[in-house]
Amino acid sequence: MVRQRKNILSRQFDLLIDGYPRSANTFAVYTFKTAQHRETRISSHHHNPAAVVAAIRMRKPVLVLARDPIDAVASWTVFSGYPLKYNLETYINYYSELLKYKGSFEVGEFGEVTKQFPFVIDRLNRRFGTKFETPVVDLLNPKRIFEAIERNFEIENGYVDENRVSRPSEQRELFKRTVREELEGPDLEPLRRQATALFTAMQGKTSADAAIAAKC
Numbered sequence: 736m737v738r739q740r741k742n743i744l745s746r747q748f749d750l751l752i753d754g755y756p757r758s759a760n761t762f763a764v765y766t767f768k769t770a771q772h773r774e775t776r777i778s779s780h781h782h783n784p785a786a787v788v789a790a791i792r793m794r795k796p797v798l799v800l801a802r803d804p805i806d807a808v809a810s811w812t813v814f815s816g817y818p819l820k821y822n823l824e825t826y827i828n829y830y831s832e833l834l835k836y837k838g839s840f841e842v843g844e845f846g847e848v849t850k851q852f853p854f855v856i857d858r859l860n861r862r863f864g865t866k867f868e869t870p871v872v873d874l875l876n877p878k879r880i881f882e883a884i885e886r887n888f889e890i891e892n893g894y895v896d897e898n899r900v901s902r903p904s905e906q907r908e909l910f911k912r913t914v915r916e917e918l919e920g921p922d923l924e925p926l927r928r929q930a931t932a933l934f935t936a937m938q939g940k941t942s943a944d945a946a947i948a949a950k951c
Contacts, residue, residue: 748778750867751790754800755829756782757810759848763800766852770870784832791839796863798855799833801937802845804930809914819917823926830933842937 752763764779778790790797808822815822833840841862843855853869860867918927 746793746795748776748790748795750775750777750865751787751795751797752777752779752800753781753783753787753797754843755802755807755811755826757807757814758800758802759843759845760800763798763843763848763852766870767856767867770856770868772868775867782829784829787833787840788836791836796859796865796867797840798843798859799840799937800843800845800848801830801934804927804934805915805918806845808930809911809918812914813911819914820923820926823918823923823930826930827926827933830930830937834933834936837937837939842939844938 750767752760752767754760760780760782764777768775768777778786781787787797787799804823804826808819808826811817812819812822841855841859843852847855856867856869859865917923
């Protein structure tokens, strides 16, 4: 899952957007870019906490995306073909590392990013004193955004792979149901509970399991 990108080690970006895979990374980047009327350099899709930490140390604005682990891990398992347990562990590793820096970045929860992105950008601007423009209502039409994402995927790959394209897919949902059943089973309960606690903690919420996240 971890990806290395050279530009995160340079200072040639204005904003870092990163998160565990299948957490609206592509949606957030596309919608954000579309809303800006001036060139804004975005570093994204690293899926690596080291990239986030590097951006924080550079004093760059950072938006970390977070999605419920059941949905994120199930979707990434179908996409990647990696073992389910491994993917759940990488989710835990990713957010447990970032939790140490909570307060140094803004968090965008999946549902909020895909449905109320202007509020996320407003918080980002308040936190970092930036003046990024927020998407207008017309640009927030999910169908329009997903169609553009699909066109870009087809241009880059020559075809549309329903298990990999970054927009909802009925075909992918069928595979995800089977993966979810295994993910919600007793064998993965300790890891699932830990991942859920981290997701809760990343949003700044409290729960009976929140203390688990602090020990990750």
